[in-house]
Structures are given as structure tokens and as C-alpha cells.
Amino acid sequence: MGIKLNLKSPAVFIGKQGNGVISFGSGQPDLPPPREAVEDIDIRRDLRYGLIQGCLPLRISLAEEYPASSAENFVITNGASEALDLIFRVMDNGKVLLPRPYYYSYPPILKYAGMEPVYMDLKQGRIDVDDFRKKIKECKAILINSPSNPTGRVEAIDTLKEIEEVTEKLGIYVVSDEVYKDIIYERENYIIKGDHVITVNSFSKTYAMCGVRVGYLWSPDQEFVNKAIEMKTHTSMNTNLVGQDMALRAMKSPKSYVEQQLEIWKKRRNLIYQGLKDIGLDLWKPEGAFYVLPKVPSPEKFVGKLYTDYNVIVYLGSWFGAPNRVRLSYALDEEEIKEGLNRIKDCLSKI
């Protein structure tokens, strides 16, 4: 159809769903949240200012998930985004070691905070430990994201332990973005330990409530946590209370909710991974989250043609620091994934 797309950012695809469009674009679960999260919420109770740090019952409940921690170690935030923003603004300046490909908001978040990324190219979608050892010394922090958006990869526990050891010795912060911690296909989540660890998490992906915007940061470094609270006091005050209420209720849903979701994600993962391999694309096997990042020829041309001629949305890898790849989110039902794969195959044959 020859429509010229402005492929500067994912914003180009906003509102472009429906009408037979198959979207592998946006990274949000299509599955429903647990029943408990949306039932019996009395919004009249949630109208007055709350604690900046977050509602105490929610923080107490979270503390049970983190070894040797208390409610004091948490700050409830407007999604993981605000948690990351606060963390790097508290750090204020310096370099941050950043694996590439990366989640597309990381470089701007660092820039807005006055920090500078030092890139570390992934090897087979995972951290290259030698490269990490070489570059970490000049940095104030490392930002890791396992399972990763956009690679779908999960770091080896040995790598995480190596990061623990080196950063602990050097007194360097480890910022661990674990918003996909409950969607790992290969093993249990491993919680990084250390005096300078700051974990970022969210209720968005695990409980399918992205629009509610509730996330949190956790750290045993109480001085750091207190600085984040002080900043949030002025920059946004308490996180919306209805959302915190929903988050607390979601946590009380049966474990089977998360387990059943994981089964669905795994089936889809198998389907899209095999499908893209059968088409002949070169890609890493996703081990967590719900993304694949295959190599494609002429990515810009492919993304443009796929949308204008085939009604299929995929994201350009260059938005994530992966210029010869595209990102597909598989938050779609199996029939849509199959139909999308057919169209992708057809489109690729024309490029």
C-alpha cells in the first residue's frame, strides 16, 4: 500500500490495533488478572493521601518474598518505570554498565538522570562475563534485566553470582529489573544478594495489570531507600491507593494463577520459537518473559512492509539497541500467533 511509516519509536503503532491487525508489538499480557485483584475494592477508602513509601500491608506482604528483609526496604512506585527513574536520580551521576540489546527506556532514563550508559554487547543473548569484568570497574552501577525484554533470555545463575561477588567487592550497585521474574520457563527465579543490590519489580506482568501502574523497588541499603522516599515525596507523592489495594489482593490470589499463566506462556513460546525457526530465522530461544528477537534482512523495510501490506505489527530491533533484529511480543493467543507467522513468512519471501 506504500504508506510511509515514521519508524522513530514504538509510538508509531499506538492505536493501530483492531481491524484484523495482528500485533506482536506492545509488551503487555492479554490474559486476565486474578479474580481477587479486582473484586471487592472499595475506592472510597482510597481517597486520602497515603504513605509516600507505600501502604504498609502491601510492603509487609512483599517482605515475605525477600529473604532477610522488612517492609522498610520497599518503596511502592508508579510502575517499575518510576522505580528505575528514582533509583538513577538518587545516584545522580556516573556510568552505568548496560547489557545491549536493552529495554528501550533504559538509555533515556539514564540520560534524564544525568548518568551515562557503558554498553556491554550480549553474547548469544547473555552477559559476557569477561566483558563485564573489564567494564564494571569504571561504573557506579550495573543494570541487569533477567528475564530480558527484548531478548527473552535468562542469565545463568553462575553469572549472577559472579556479578554479586565482583560488585560486592567493589561497592558497585546492582540494579536488577525483575519485572518478568514470574515468567521463567527453565528454572526458579534467583534473587540477587548483596549490600548494594536494588531490585525493581512490578505487578503489571505477573498479574496482568499494566495500566494500574504499581511497581516497587527493594534494597537492603536503607539509606538508599530513604533517599528514594525523600525524592518521591516531592516528585509524585504516594502511588495511587486503589492500585496498591489491587496489588495486595493480587498477591493473595492462589499460586495456581501464576502457574497456569506460565503454562500458557510456555506453549506460546514453543509455538513462536519453532515457527520462526521453521521460517529460517536466526534467533535465541526465549527462556523467560514473552519476547523473541530474531535477525531479519532489511529490518526497516520488513517492519514497514509487514504492517502496510500484511497488517502485522512487530517492533524494530534498533529501538532496543539491536539494529539487525526485530522484536516480537507473543502476548497473543495461539491462533493469532499462527496466522501472524504465516504472514511473516509470506512477507519475508517478498523482501
Add this chain to the structure above:
Amino acid sequence: MGIKLNLKSPAVFIGKQGNGVISFGSGQPDLPPPREAVEDIDIRRDLRYGLIQGCLPLRISLAEEYPASSAENFVITNGASEALDLIFRVMDNGKVLLPRPYYYSYPPILKYAGMEPVYMDLKQGRIDVDDFRKKIKECKAILINSPSNPTGRVEAIDTLKEIEEVTEKLGIYVVSDEVYKDIIYERENYIIKGDHVITVNSFSKTYAMCGVRVGYLWSPDQEFVNKAIEMKTHTSMNTNLVGQDMALRAMKSPKSYVEQQLEIWKKRRNLIYQGLKDIGLDLWKPEGAFYVLPKVPSPEKFVGKLYTDYNVIVYLGSWFGAPNRVRLSYALDEEEIKEGLNRIKDCLSKI
């Protein structure tokens, strides 16, 4: 009782209500929100990511309140706090002219954004136009707050027009924090005009929903608005959707809601103003918002003794750049205000 208080910030009084304490501290309405705001909200509709700029129906509804504007001119934020934070982060550097006494979050917000305040001392609680003319030239922006927290004063329309004219000529931003625009006792609100005006507002005070955290910024400078949206895309994403839904419904409540609230505020204003004058305190007459800022002898001693010996909370003026004063919020019913005034009188007689 001799308890030593740490009077570094208002945080000292968090959770210190109940048990017969009369709190003139926190600045949030004690009145209920309009019925419409909390009825028939279906939170299941509000679970997926929304537009970063804010829900379109809410922005369309707001555009009707601002002359010659459209939904594009607004960004819905996590309260007025996030709006202010985004605005100054977009500006990035430079000086901001700031009337003193000021809302206590202004100096940290400017500092976090890398900006520097240039103070302008108020005269009888209002902007000194000569001082404004002298200091504005070296600044990138002026931040005004009329009606003001903590002074309760409202700027004269002539002053606002003078600010319009001078800033328009020099191309300087006017950031107008109007969260108390619906609580003015003396006249209608005056909306500042100009190509470089950025207005900040909130649903917290007008509709008594502080904890919900919904505010917004408005500007005819579309490029500035777009930069704020781009930043929010990475730093917090969409504002919580349940809150936006509540805000839209609140706007549809009958005008009589706001009018009736205003009558209540006015009665309380008269009561506390006369009461403090009768005690012999020197203070400005509040013309809007719900604060008074009287001079008191030995403010630290007074605030400490008043709390420990009389169970009454008032805030230290020095938190607001007014070291010889204290701030009282009169978001309390008349009986409590009367009892509080009695205790204040008693306490003052002992200092």
C-alpha cells in the same frame, strides 16, 4: 511532656493523628468527593496500558475549561507533583524565579531537575512587581502559585497581567500552579495567557481525592507538551486509569458541588482568621486555598510545645521559607478549629 521532636520536615507528624490530636497540618480536604467520582467505576476496564498523554475523554473535557485549547495541550500526571517535576526536567537547567514563602516541595523539585531558584520575597503575601521586573530577566521561568500554599493569598489580576506581558516579551516560561483555583473567596480564577504559559492543576483539592494522584499540565506550547510526554513515556508511563476515570466523573458532577465546598471553606476561613487575630497574631487574610501563615514568637518552641503539651499539630513556617511564621491548614470542621484556637491561645500564653 518534654518529648524532643525532630522538626526537620513535615514527616515528623506522619501518623500522629487520632487520640484527641487536632491537626492543622496536612493540606488535604476533609470533605467527601462528589458522589459521581466514586460511583459505577468498573476497574476491570482500566487494566491495560493507556495513552501516556492521558485518556482522551478526560483531556477533551479539560479542554473545554481552557480558552482556545484542545486535548493535545494536556498531559495527565500522577498529581500536580509529577506535572511540576516533568516541567522542570524538560527545562533541564537555568534559573527559576520563586516567590517566598513557597510550597515546600518547590525548592527540591527545582534542585532535582538541575535548576536553581532565585527568590523573590512576597510583600504582604503578594508578589512585589518591582522586584519581579528586576529579577525576571536572568531567569528561564517564573513559578507562581495563586491561590498560594502556604500564604492563602491570591495575586491581583493586574500583577498577573504584568507577568503575562513581561514574560511574553522576553520569551520566559510562566509555570502557574493552580491547584487551588476552585477555592478563591474574593473573585473568579484568572487563567494566565501567553505562548509560554504552562499551567499545573489537580483533582486532589477541588474534588477531595488527594490519594488518587491525578493532576495535569496544560500549555499552548505544543513542543513543550510533547517533550513532557516523551519523558513520561520512560519515567512513569500512563497515569493510573482508575484515577483518570474518577477524575472524568468528578468533572461531570454538578457545579453546586464546588460551590457548596467553597461556602464551607469560606466559613472556616472567617473563623480561623478572626480567631487568630483575636489571639493577637499578625497574619495575612487568606483569599483562597485553606491555609493561614501567622507570625508567632519562637516558632520551633511553639510548634514543639503545642504538639507535646496540647496535642495540636501546626507546621513550621521555615519549611515554606517563612522562618518567623507557622502554617495552619483549616481542613477541619468548625468545632475542631474552635477547640484548636483555644489550645493555641493557651500555649502562646506560656511561651
